[in-house]
Amino acid sequence: IAVPIGYVMSNGEASKLTLACQLLDEVMPILEKRQVILLFDSWYAKRELLAHALRYPNLNVICNARHDTAMFELPGPTAGRRGRPPKYGKRLMLDEIADDLKNYLCRMDDYFVAHRLVKTRIFGDRTVHAYVTLSKSGSYRLFFSTVDPM
Template identity: 95%
Template sequence: YDHAKHDGKSYFNGHAFVSLTMSVPVLHENAGKQQIRYIAVPIGYVMSNGETSKLKLACQLLDEVMPILEKRQVILLFDSWYAKRELLAHALSYPNLNVICNARHDTAMFELPDSTAGRRGRP
């Protein structure tokens, strides 16, 4: 948006980036004590061009990284905007990937109940 243009338009062209960053725990000595520090390592950045949604881009970034980390426990952390079915279902397809995120107050999250044990009471 060009503020000097004064054309009366209240919108601007922006760019939406999707980034995937890995935090690696590293032991660090501080005042004689061993502590864990996390070093952020950028894995990938993709700019949304308007044709592909940011959720699809996030899924594509996961597909590129998860085969490399198949023997590691991975935690995916993101904000409430990404807490939608498309990305959550895709993340749950990886057995070694857990998700931590904020969810909007109007978000419904559920899975199918476990099968019953064949007798009364809780399974």
């Protein structure tokens, strides 16, 4: 069930991300016994809000992201080398995930969808699901999700 809980018009003193964090702090205690999915657009897909939201164990996030958001493959094995293991693998570009659309087409309604597990700096040390959609018009959109698709 999608229920709009509240909204705030900014008076210019607090940023949009600070207001969103405050709204989460007010709402999440009410919803502590429910599984909550927070949906938002790329305007809010910033580290400050994501780190705050993921402190709640019953909260998952699905967000639209800017096409130039840094994404990385999962780090490979350390291969027995000394030192700290890598946090991130090779940097991925949106085009590389979109190329999967040509190889493996998963069609959902009027969109083709490619999926890959990635790491991003905006989610910190967390592995997230990256989805790239291709519409009939040929435009790509990037989404991140902490929800397990299974």
